[in-house]
Amino acid sequence: MPDPTAVAVMAETGSARTAGNAGTVVAAGYFHSYSVVGLLAVVGVLFVAVAFGASRLLRPMVPTPEKILTYECGVDPVGEGWAHTQVRYYVYAFLYVIFAVDSIFLFPWATVFADPRYGATTLVEMFVFLGFLAVGLLYAYKKGVLSWT
Amino acid sequence: MNGALDVVLRLLAVFVVFLTFPLIVGQTEHKVMAHMQGRLGPMYAGGFHGWAQLIADGVKFAQKEDIVPAGADRRIFQLAPAVALLPYLLVLLAIPIGPSEGAVGQAVDAGIFFVLAVMGVGVLGSLMAGWASANKFSLLGGLRTAAQLLAYELPMLLAAASVAMAAGTVSLPGILNAFQWWWLPWQIVGAIVFFVAGLAELQRPPFDMPVADSEIIFGAYTEYTGLRFALFLLAEYAGIIVLCGLTTVLFLGGWHGPWGADGLGWLWTLLKTAILAFVVIWLRVTYPRLREDQLQKLSWTLLVPLALAQIALTGIVKVVIS
Numbered sequence: 001m002p003d004p005t006a007v008a009v010m011a012e013t014g015s016a017r018t019a020g021n022a023g024t025v026v027a028a029g030y031f032h033s034y035s036v037v038g039l040l041a042v043v044g045v046l047f048v049a050v051a052f053g054a055s056r057l058l059r060p061m062v063p064t065p066e067k068i069l070t071y072e073c074g075v076d077p078v079g080e081g082w083a084h085t086q087v088r089y090y091v092y093a094f095l096y097v098i099f100a101v102d103s104i105f106l107f108p109w110a111t112v113f114a115d116p117r118y119g120a121t122t123l124v125e126m127f128v129f130l131g132f133l134a135v136g137l138l139y140a141y142k143k144g145v146l147s148w149t
Numbered sequence: 150m151n152g153a154l155d156v157v158l159r160l161l162a163v164f165v166v167f168l169t170f171p172l173i174v175g176q177t178e179h180k181v182m183a184h185m186q187g188r189l190g191p192m193y194a195g196g197f198h199g200w201a202q203l204i205a206d207g208v209k210f211a212q213k214e215d216i217v218p219a220g221a222d223r224r225i226f227q228l229a230p231a232v233a234l235l236p237y238l239l240v241l242l243a244i245p246i247g248p249s250e251g252a253v254g255q256a257v258d259a260g261i262f263f264v265l266a267v268m269g270v271g272v273l274g275s276l277m278a279g280w281a282s283a284n285k286f287s288l289l290g291g292l293r294t295a296a297q298l299l300a301y302e303l304p305m306l307l308a309a310a311s312v313a314m315a316a317g318t319v320s321l322p323g324i325l326n327a328f329q330w331w332w333l334p335w336q337i338v339g340a341i342v343f344f345v346a347g348l349a350e351l352q353r354p355p356f357d358m359p360v361a362d363s364e365i366i367f368g369a370y371t372e373y374t375g376l377r378f379a380l381f382l383l384a385e386y387a388g389i390i391v392l393c394g395l396t397t398v399l400f401l402g403g404w405h406g407p408w409g410a411d412g413l414g415w416l417w418t419l420l421k422t423a424i425l426a427f428v429v430i431w432l433r434v435t436y437p438r439l440r441e442d443q444l445q446k447l448s449w450t451l452l453v454p455l456a457l458a459q460i461a462l463t464g465i466v467k468v469v470i471s
Binding site for chain 1: 150156159160163164204211212213214215216217218219220230231234235238239242243254255256257261262263271282283284285286288289292296298299300302303306307310313314316317319360366371372375376380441442445446449450453457460461464465467
């Protein structure tokens with residue numbers, strides 16, 4: 001697949017005269033598919049706006065101090081709503097960020113790795129990658145961070 | 150002009166599916182759960198076995214007073230339901246239902262990537278609601294949602310990557326074109342990991358601890374009423390459609406079937422999606438709620454290793470056969 005930004009520049013400046021014809025077509029397809037996505041997003045936003053507007057016309061609006069009090073099972077709320085709590089899973093957050101960023105790179109690799117020209121190279125690469133993840137996970141497990149403390 | 154009309158029709162079709170299918174799943178859930186528990190479920194609205202129950206619910210929701218708590222972060226609080234709902238609408242556009250070129254709302258090149266990225270946005274709605282409500286139950290619900298996100302997102306990504314490897318493309322129609330029947334046993338582990346992780350993303354039982362009505366009332370949605378609450382519910386059921394549709398497309402071969410795939414391919418897609426949706430409902434009736442740490446444990450010590458093993462298996466088989 002051609003680099004979309006490069007193709008886009010070509011299409012926009014109109015310099016796609018010789019070899020750029022195919023590129024322009026690809027770029028048109030590329031932007032077309034996402035412009036449809038954008039249109040659907042507009043439809044969705046309109047739907048929500050119309051729904052909220054219509055329900056505003058339909059529903060009663062009589063706020064009383066009791067009604068807009070924070071709900072705590074009927075008794076008066078204690079302290080602030082934004083209370084301090086202990087976040088027990090912050091280590092998972094680190095693990096997640098590291099691993100998820102790693103796995104994103106799997107997708108571009110996945111589309112080309114089976115090309116016969118690479119032979120077994122990509123397979124070895126894959127095991128190196130999986131090895132890193134597995135060792136990291138094993139280390140975290142050994143350290144005991146995979147159990148709730 | 151024809152092109153524009155075509156786009157309008159497609160958007161309309163996706164929008165209609167988005168508004169009706171979640172209601173069908175919701176009504177099925179009412180009835181299936183009821184019968185599994187020896188009840189009848191809704192019987193009055195609409196006359197025939199309470200078919201119009203959810204429409205009646207919708208009318209009721211639209212007329213209810215919309216309450217924003219005095220302590221809440223007003224704008225964020227009001228915006229949250231839309232953020233939770235709209236990503237699922239966008240994902241529906243990219244799910245192919247039939248073999249022909251036109252049997253998808255819009256073919257998006259980046260397929261899996263686009264779908265997973267957009268689905269991830271939906272969770273922001275719950276986080277926004279949990280934080281903006283300024284309510285302790287909501288805050289706990291929001292924190293649990295965040296914890297849950299850390300647990301399921303990685304196995305889901307890895308399982309989806311395995312399919313991309315098998316097909317050699319990330320485009321959803323491309324994956325279906327490459328599908329062979331023996332992918333079913335080949336990718337079964339990935340399929341289960343993906344589906345379980347998806348259930349956790351949707352906060353469906355047994356992974357419904359962020360909403361846990363019996364302990365933290367309804368988590369992030371405690372302070373919501375009327376239409377905004379209804380939109381959160383709609384998001385949950387639209388999410389079921391999206392998850393089941395994606396599992397069907399990625400792992401179960403979508404429009405492929407033992408026979409009739411050319412003309413009636415879309416029927417296979419719908420059938421598989423419906424069966425998976427039934428399983429989602431079934432699981433809700435069957436399993437008790439897990440604790441948040443049990444989900445973390447399940448994810449990091451079981452789902453992630455299984456997904457990694459699936460990737461290794463996919464890689465080896467793919468290189469051997471090519």
